[in-house]
Amino acid sequence: MLEIKDLKVSIEDKEILKGINLSVKAGEVHAIMGPNGSGKSTLASALAGRDYFNITNGKILYEGKDLTELSPEDRAREGIFLGFQYPVEIPGVSMVNFLRTAINSMRKYREQDPLPAGEFLKLMREKKKIVEIDSDLTNRSVNEGFSGGEKKKNEIFQMALLEPKLAILDETDSGLDIDALRIVSNGVNKLRSPENATIIITHYQRLLDYIVPDVVHVLYKGRIVKSGDKSLARELEEHGYDWIKQEVDAND
Amino acid sequence: MQTTDKYLELFQQNREQIGKEDPLFLKELRDAAIKAFQRDGFPGRKEERYKYTHLEPAFDGKLSFDFQPRQIHFDDSEIFSCDVPLLDSNVLTVLNGFFHQNGEGILTKLDNGIIYGGLKEAIAQFPDLVEKYLGKNAPTDDEPFVALNTAFSQDGIFLYVPEGIRMERPIQIINLLLSDKNQMVQHRNLLVLERNAAAQVIICDHTLSPHMFLTNSVTEVYTGENADMDLLRLQNEHNNSCQVTNTWISQDRNSRCQHGTITLHGGIVRNNLRINMEGEGAETSALGLFLTDKMQHVDNYTVIEHSKPHCTSNQYYKGVLDDISTGAFNGKIHVHPDAQKTEAFQTNNNILLSDTAKMQTKPRLEIYADDVKCSHGATVGQIDEEALFYLQSRGIPKEESRLMLMDAFTWDVISKIKQLSLQVRITDLVSKRLRGELSRCNNCAMHCEH
């Protein structure tokens, strides 16, 4: 589904990703872990099409197509979803208007008619249940005044509505209380299917107890320096990153 | 010849014609005004108040000026109807600065004492009433454009709401500019609310022919004790126009006033707004929103005078500038020495949609009392890239995402308009304007290309 080959990304001449190789197949869940500042969010943004990065080398193939040629909106319409680490507040744009516009843009891309108002509301109600999101939130402006946890739940809510093929969740677990973590994980698990894939960026093993990954990668200094199965996450939880850092830095 | 001299000459040569039937007080008012104008003249380039808007060249052009209403035959119901859906209003039309009778009489006097209609007629029928107010709020020695208007203006709209009367139907003043040559217009509105009175007035400025129009108008407003005044101006003139508005409002004790200026279109627009809170406990809010593109220029210049204690003022001004358009906001809050417990707030936020648009913003706080709460904030920025990306990442095309953010930005001001039907109407007009559709009123059959 997703093939990243020797991807190098820089911001203002500073190289942040220094040759990423990653292959994600349909039905898989990949976890990406790694110390702060190692480039996890940069990778996620590059996949979603944020344009202040320069892709200086490599390829991103999504379902066989060159992703870098698509605008962020077309990537979304092709089924890519980014759950933001820091969802932005957009005062004055109501959640309802935002979600309706998003859904109908997706439908238009697929040459479907806009969703009738009644059906849209029904869909909202249905999906709200999955993330047990407070009704009140959808009456407000996008993320405005949402608590940290509410913002994260809102990301999963949007994911549930948009039904992506490839979801990239950037630290969706940070800031969630225990119950919310369970709810969010359930939400993600419900949306799992043999046709879909998920990339989970996280710092905590705990989330991976709920959403069991097929592969765990460690990103450090802009490279994937280690990959393994779910036991790697447990190892990191116990020993931290020092042993990996030492390995890598010794080879530098 | 200097531009100022041209106008002095124009006045002297036509002194007989201007205000032929003026009562004595008005003759004296005009003479004092022209003297003040002679002394001050058009503001020069160095004049601080007009730093960003140099108006003299516009006044120097070859313009015709009507001393009498010209008979222009048009069926306004057919070619023009500025409808505000859901808003059942008394529509008063002003054509090239003169009251234009359509349907209602020149001056309507209701049983409850409300008077509205043409100012010239009001001067003839109620000279004592008009004398009490005309020119008292908008002094000629303060502002050359007010002086010029006081000397030349002959007509406009008069509204009088007596004590205790709360007007149900809004008054809608429609200023139409329609001519076969380049034209100057100077008209005047006088709006008086006595104690405990309430009224809502909407002023719409429109150009109906592609000629160059230069308008210098004065609107004087008296808000009596505990009265409610709601005044909204919708400017929608073409790019070949120049408009100077002078709105001088006074507020008595515990009165409430909301003033709004929505500038959808215009070539050069300068709005002078002065609100003087002369009584304790008065509240005022001044809203402003402008949208410019091409070579348009909009300059909002506000002065809020906190003369008495316990008054509150809120100013919200926003601008959206595209292409090579320019804008300015100059907002002064003046808190007088005995105006303790003043609360005065001001924000001015602007978005530049191009690298070539320019905005000047300058708050000025002059505070001479110590127990006050004042704040101001001004920003000039681009559209929020983070927000834009967020919307795009949900499948919404870039252009549509941009428009959603613009709608949100402008809604911040529009949402503060009290009357819901007006809110809806203006939201629609602004949204059309942002989408590049000409935002003339829906029923206007004039397909102006400007």
Ligand SMILES: Nc1ncnc2c1ncn2[C@@H]1O[C@H](COP(=O)(O)OP(=O)(O)OP(=O)(O)O)[C@@H](O)[C@H]1O
């Ligand atoms: N807009 C930017 N301008 C300059 N540097 C940036 C920018 N965005 C990210 N960086 C830098 O790129 C590096 C990688 O950042 P990134 O956000 O991808 O890290 P991360 O792995 O997601 O970290 P965390 O675990 O803290 O979320 C950091 O050194 C960061 O400072």
Ligand SMILES: [Mg+2]
């Ligand atoms: Mg990150």
